[in-house]
Amino acid sequence: xxxxxISRAAEAGPRIATAHDVARLAGxxxxxxxxxxxxxxxxxxxxxxxxxxxxRKLGYRPNLVARSLITRRSHVIGVAMAYLENQFYPRALEAxxxxxxxxxxxxxxxxxxxxxxxxxxxxxxxxxxxDALVMASASLSSRFDVECQNAGIPVVLxxxxxxxxxxxxxxxxxxxxxxxxxxxxxxxxxxxxxxxxGSENSSTSQDREEGFTHALAAHGLGTPRRVVGLYDFDQAAxxxxxxxxxxxxxxxxxxxxxxxxxxxxxxxxxxFGLEVGREISIVGFDDAGPxxxxxxxxxxxxxxxxxxxEEVVAATCARLSDPTSQAVRTIVPGWLAVRSSARLPPVGxxxxxxxxxxxxxxx
Amino acid sequence: xxxxxISRAAEAGPRIATAHDVARLAGxxxxxxxxxxxxxxxxxxxxxxxxxxxxRKLGYRPNLVARSLITRRSHVIGVAMAYLENQFYPRALEAxxxxxxxxxxxxxxxxxxxxxxxxxxxxxxxxxxxDALVMASASLSSRFDVECQNAGIPVVLxxxxxxxxxxxxxxxxxxxxxxxxxxxxxxxxxxxxxxxxGSENSSTSQDREEGFTHALAAHGLGTPRRVVGLYDFDQAAxxxxxxxxxxxxxxxxxxxxxxxxxxxxxxxxxxFGLEVGREISIVGFDDAGPxxxxxxxxxxxxxxxxxxxEEVVAATCARLSDPTSQAVRTIVPGWLAVRSSARLPPVGxxxxxxxxxxxxxxx
DNA sequence: TTGAAAGCGCTAACAT
DNA sequence: ATGTTAGCGCTTTCAA
Numbered sequence: 001x002x003x004x005x006i007s008r009a010a011e012a013g014p015r016i017a018t019a020h021d022v023a024r025l026a027g028x029x030x031x032x033x034x035x036x037x038x039x040x041x042x043x044x045x046x047x048x049x050x051x052x053x054x055x056r057k058l059g060y061r062p063n064l065v066a067r068s069l070i071t072r073r074s075h076v077i078g079v080a081m082a083y084l085e086n087q088f089y090p091r092a093l094e095a096x097x098x099x100x101x102x103x104x105x106x107x108x109x110x111x112x113x114x115x116x117x118x119x120x121x122x123x124x125x126x127x128x129x130x131d132a133l134v135m136a137s138a139s140l141s142s143r144f145d146v147e148c149q150n151a152g153i154p155v156v157l158x159x160x161x162x163x164x165x166x167x168x169x170x171x172x173x174x175x176x177x178x179x180x181x182x183x184x185x186x187x188x189x190x191x192x193x194x195x196x197x198g199s200e201n202s203s204t205s206q207d208r209e210e211g212f213t214h215a216l217a218a219h220g221l222g223t224p225r226r227v228v229g230l231y232d233f234d235q236a237a238x239x240x241x242x243x244x245x246x247x248x249x250x251x252x253x254x255x256x257x258x259x260x261x262x263x264x265x266x267x268x269x270x271x272f273g274l275e276v277g278r279e280i281s282i283v284g285f286d287d288a289g290p291x292x293x294x295x296x297x298x299x300x301x302x303x304x305x306x307x308x309x310e311e312v313v314a315a316t317c318a319r320l321s322d323p324t325s326q327a328v329r330t331i332v333p334g335w336l337a338v339r340s341s342a343r344l345p346p347v348g349x350x351x352x353x354x355x356x357x358x359x360x361x362x363x
Numbered sequence: 364x365x366x367x368x369i370s371r372a373a374e375a376g377p378r379i380a381t382a383h384d385v386a387r388l389a390g391x392x393x394x395x396x397x398x399x400x401x402x403x404x405x406x407x408x409x410x411x412x413x414x415x416x417x418x419r420k421l422g423y424r425p426n427l428v429a430r431s432l433i434t435r436r437s438h439v440i441g442v443a444m445a446y447l448e449n450q451f452y453p454r455a456l457e458a459x460x461x462x463x464x465x466x467x468x469x470x471x472x473x474x475x476x477x478x479x480x481x482x483x484x485x486x487x488x489x490x491x492x493x494d495a496l497v498m499a500s501a502s503l504s505s506r507f508d509v510e511c512q513n514a515g516i517p518v519v520l521x522x523x524x525x526x527x528x529x530x531x532x533x534x535x536x537x538x539x540x541x542x543x544x545x546x547x548x549x550x551x552x553x554x555x556x557x558x559x560x561g562s563e564n565s566s567t568s569q570d571r572e573e574g575f576t577h578a579l580a581a582h583g584l585g586t587p588r589r590v591v592g593l594y595d596f597d598q599a600a601x602x603x604x605x606x607x608x609x610x611x612x613x614x615x616x617x618x619x620x621x622x623x624x625x626x627x628x629x630x631x632x633x634x635f636g637l638e639v640g641r642e643i644s645i646v647g648f649d650d651a652g653p654x655x656x657x658x659x660x661x662x663x664x665x666x667x668x669x670x671x672x673e674e675v676v677a678a679t680c681a682r683l684s685d686p687t688s689q690a691v692r693t694i695v696p697g698w699l700a701v702r703s704s705a706r707l708p709p710v711g712x713x714x715x716x717x718x719x720x721x722x723x724x725x726x
Numbered sequence: 727t728t729g730a731a732a733g734c735g736c737t738a739a740c741a742t
Numbered sequence: 743a744t745g746t747t748a749g750c751g752c753t754t755t756c757a758a
Contacts, residue, residue: 038753062752063751065431065432069432093453094445098476108470109469124469129427147422269658294632295629392744401737425735429750430737432734432751
């Protein structure tokens with residue numbers, strides 16, 4: 001104790017109580033204190049009470065850092081997320097944080113530098129000993145997979161998928177969504193369609209486009225014009241500008257996400273004076289916050305955020321409690337939120353709880 | 364070693380290399396490994412190289428949990444933030460995360476339950492041994508202050524202030540901003556003003572209102588009508604509805620933040636068919652993302668996000684490196700971003716870099 | 727049920 | 743410059 005009290009005396013402020021201090025005050029062993037704070041440990045009610053009382057007096061709080069060193073569980077989940085301008089992601093983040101904290105986990109946020117590789121981020125995550133990784137809006141390098149497997153930490157992708165068999169992914173039904181939008185626009189009598197892609201290497205954008213284009217072909221409408229918005233507001237605005245400046249203007253544009261669709265509406269209305277929903281139809285994907293705002297009234301494929309987050313948390317916890325369990329590939333169904341930004345088809349609309357949706361009459 | 368290898372053998376997968384393993388492979392002591400990974404430690408280049416080589420072979424990564432246990436520095440900053448629907452906050456979060464990671468800190472996010480007290484959140488933060496706390500968009504209980512002081516961890520408020528002398532705060536000039544908006548609206552010839560408050564116990568809303576009302580009085584315009592939007596989109600919409608349904612409709616509304624101002628524009632335009640900027644003026648505060656979108660063109664007091672975040676990080680790091688240093692109370696100046704949602708005054712407008720601002724001709 | 731003892735992976739004196 | 747040693751605050755055998 002001597003060297004300890006000396007070094008302490010040199011420090012400023014009162015010491016933070018440790019289990020040892022509590023043990024001394026309660027007249028029990030330090031392991032008794034540990035047991036008192038461990039659910040399901042074998043300890044008598046009397047001892048537990050004595051410890052609780054002493055802990056209260058000293059303002060004792062178990063040190064989770066020390067605990068994780070020995071249990072090898074930090075109870076911290078690394079969440080990689082950037083691109084928070086897109087309202088979908090902050091909402092997802094908030095929901096993730098809440099859902100995880102309900103299960104006793106905290107979220108450590110990794111945003112990464114804008115253009116940088118994800119490798120330095122991975123390094124930090126691993127050094128901090130996160131128990132698992134949730135990746136949303138971040139592309140992962142090939143090293144990611146193998147490094148995480150070596151480290152034995154589960155990886156769950158949200159809103160994107162991967163080829164790897166060891167990584168779980170939760171998405172909505174991107175292909176089906178794209179196809180539904182194609183059917184919706186075809187039923188609305190549109191003839192000159194366009195698609196605005198996100199980024200080329202995004203599985204999400206690819207799936208939505210694939211569903212869209214295939215369904216379009218099935219409806220006898222040719223390949224849509226194609227522009228790239230890179231999931232960015234300004235890039236999407238520029239892409240929309242080029243679309244509307246072309247000699248043959250499309251009568252409907254499907255944007256790979258709402259964030260770009262909102263940019264498209266802005267350009268169509270403010271720069272080209274078009275009445276969106278009458279002179280041109282614009283459809284998005286996500287149903288992120290502003291989509292439902294009256295001034296936009298964006299028709300969009302709604303991704304069920306809460307359900308997706310629940311699946312992410314479930315998938316993460318499943319692999320945490322049984323590391324040998326298989327990675328899952330969950331597809332959560334969404335629905336078409338019909339509003340005013342696209343011309344309505346004559347049939348197939350239904351209203352429930354004030355929400356309008358559309359289903360193809362056939363099939 | 365015996366019990367160790369036995370317990371290990373029972374586990375699945377390859378072990379994660381420790382400094383001990385690296386030391387053995389490199390033929391040096393374990394402390395040499397530690398030094399090799401500590402900047403500025405006295406170690407010969409040869410030893411460093413040997414260690415680096417062995418570490419590379421084993422895929423060794425220093426365990427930050429173990430390190431923080433002994434250094435008493437987790438290099439984790441707790442950030443309390445909710446209300447991520449308001450675009451200002453996700454942007455702030457992203458900027459905070461990036462700025463902190465530049466200085467070697469990671470952000471642990473605490474969102475708290477929607478309506479709950481902040482006390483359970485505080486408990487978690489303290490147990491996780493965060494080095495400091497940044498509080499944005501969360502109200503703190505009275506316990507907060509004293510508990511954090513006991514624990515010796517600095518608290519920095521962003522976008523709100525407090526009476527406590529031990530807590531730092533970074534805000535923009537809320538009073539001055541409110542006053543500037545009052546002058547701007549007065550100069551624009553408005554006569555029937557209204558103010559939409561955030562929540563009553565928010566220092567930010569109070570300061571903006573105070574600056575606004577006082578300046579209004581100075582311009583010979585009486586006390587503005589007052590509604591409360593609680594910083595919530597739907598509540599703000601309802602408040603706007605009541606404002607516009609009243610017999611004497613205001614000709615200008617100043618909303619305590621952009622999020623509510625956007626709701627107000629939605630209601631004015633979609634429900635009352637008003638041309639915003641001509642038939643009614645709406646002004647916000649923040650200059651969060653969508654404010655600049657053409658369909659809104661929101662005139663607003665711009666809070667300099669990057670500068671505020673830099674100040675938050677600087678204040679945090681300052682107290683971290685010198686715990687005896689005083690808490691700061693920093694007010695970062697902003698500027699009036701003039702767009703189309705409010706009628707323009709005849710004089711005082713200036714344009715620079717494509718951005719329009721306004722300064723009162725007098726003073 | 728309880729306490730003693732070992733040790734999680736690392737840093738930091740201290741001695742050499 | 744390097745190795746030895748003593749912990750950081752906790753959980754977890756192991757005996758009693």
